[in-house]
Amino acid sequence: MKQNSIIRIVVKLLMPFIILFALYVQFHGDLGPGGGFQAGVIMAGAVVIYSLVFGLATAEALISLPVVRSLIPIGVLIYAGVGLFSLIKGRNYLDYSALHAEAATGQHIGIFVVELGVFITVFASMTAIFYAFAEQQKQNEEDSK
């Protein structure tokens, strides 16, 4: 698909907007539709379309498979870590009001951080699934040659 100049140029132009939209959806999750899961999927969609047009090797040079696989538990660790932080501060697990002196700000910070963790894990999981299917396709093509 790299030869088709229309697709190549349009995707190149659209990529930053897709990523920006993913971040917009991420940060507006508590006021409107959105949040970590939706934003992670949109961001993974950006990686997918980049890989479809420019090739798997280029996408893997951008975000390599080991990096993606190690991001999956890191997002959940951020989420569980917030709960652990509340435990250390003496409150119950996942009690966001332990994160700041005022309870309301603490809730805000807590939701922000856990949504970030969800975003990282969902993005990494979707990208890893896509890479796994794409590598298998490459393997099948090599086997049949």
Next chain:
Amino acid sequence: MTGNQVLLQLNYWLIIMIMMMGFYVVLAHSNMIKKLIGLGIFQTSVYFLYVVPGKIIGGTAPIIASGYQVYSNPLPHVLILTAIVVGVATLALGLALVTRINEAYGTIEENDLYRPDEWRQ
């Protein structure tokens, strides 16, 4: 069961119809991917089952604003977000299993998978 009664509870009739359609697809089709699609339809009807009673008549979106007293229930939406994510994860795992089964057996029709005596080992 007058027509008026059916119309008043149209939501629930549709929920049950979609639920049974999905259930039928899971049972009747032998193609593994079609079974997964049927499972998805079945789970979608469950999402309706939660969200439809959540809307309170005359209620507005559940964000506190002056001038509104009645709000729709936000809890079913949160529950269904969780259920949707679980459904996506199940679908992804099912598709990965179907891919591996295709590699191992060469087919994704359940009826063609095995000879009966091979299965009983």
Next chain:
Amino acid sequence: MASITPHFPILCVVIPLFGALLCATIRNSRATWLLAVCSALCSFLCAVFLLMHANDRVVSYAIGGWQSPIGIEYRIDSFNAYVLCLISGIGCLSVLYAPSAISEVSSFNRPWFFSVMLLCMTGLMGMAATGDAFNLFVFMEIASLSSYVLIALGKQREALVAAYRYLIVGTMGATFYVIGIGFLYVSTGTLNIADLTVRIAPIKTTAPVLTGISFLIVGLSIKAAIFPLHAWLPNAYRFAPIPVSAFLSGTATKVALYILLRFIFSVLGVQFFLGTFGLYEVIVTFSLGAILFGSIVAIFQKNLRRMLAYSSIAQVGYITLGIALANENSLTGSLIYIVGHGLTKVGLFFVAGSLLARLGSDHIADLAGAGRRMPWTVGSFIFLSLNMLGIPGTIGFLGKWYIALAAAERGSWWLAVIIIMTSLLALIYMGRFIESAYFSSCSDEKIKSQANSIPWNMGLSLAILTGLCIWLGIDTAILTDKARAAALLLLGANL
């Protein structure tokens, strides 16, 4: 920093979760095994502490600081803590046993294997600990998805099909559970199980509540492999790796039975269950069907693991028979049987795994003469089978004795006789293997020349399990007191 003891309800669920995540981040195969054993052991210690602590009171823990009934609450009473100890103990032993028995998992993938095993344990512990109905569904799906992955790791390609079948059937079961909770939520407005008990009392006989309860019971029966809905179990246990079969046979079905007991007895109440809902005849029929079907089909199996799987179906039949009789003795018997079957079946799978690892086969015909070459291993198999049969002095006998006593109290003498007769069926299928192991000799020279001693971690897990069976069989008071306390809690006043 304040004291840690009020946080034990959440710690026993979160420690395996952290263990799973750290296993997925660290890529060393040996280090992740040690990490997995340590986190499972810590979770087991938390569960034991809760068991000692929750004797006559309820430990309630509000997640996120939001009080129930608005927030999610973890509610540990004596019944809960009993199940938590079982799950974490068996999880710890299975992870300890695992590395020598998963030759089909490459060492690159071992960290992921332990991570998913710990995730499964997190899901099961969360199912047992939580007091919120939808939180229970989330943990149920965590445990189920992890178990589909674990089963698909088996050596033969049939493992993939078994995992796919289990995925379809298990997801239907979980979705039925969600439909049931949906109807109950629409009728009462609350998801907290304790609050549900209070709010459901005046409306128990209305149509939405009855529909919801029916969906819920069917969904949980699928997960617990109760007789007509058991079809996923034989293939899943036959083709999964041995540590996975052992772990799931000891815990997954038991947790589903725990939730069934919780909803039937604590939420609905015994009178409603036996009287208006009228399930007594249905459950007794299905229990007897399970016992007879499981035992008779197990007699004809040529593969050791498949025989143990059908035997599991039969043993679940005994447990549901105790549930149907629904008085103090029968519930005590069922709860003792839950722990007893958990320990013995896990041990039997461990022995099958040791024989598979050393002799290379799990067909009964190929294992001929194994008793002479691996005397301790097959000896523990004999001891564990005697436990399962119910020889006096073992935990199996305790469970069956109480259930038979309850049947006699009720006046159904024929049930007590059937319980004793069907134990003889278990003697037949266990006896087939023992006869092959001791009184035949193997003709295959290659199998004859394999090494005879099993790896130290397999031996240690097997020894701990056998020791526990001996201890709990002799000092019957420990198990009986805990089980009786839990049974009284279930039968007594609502939560």
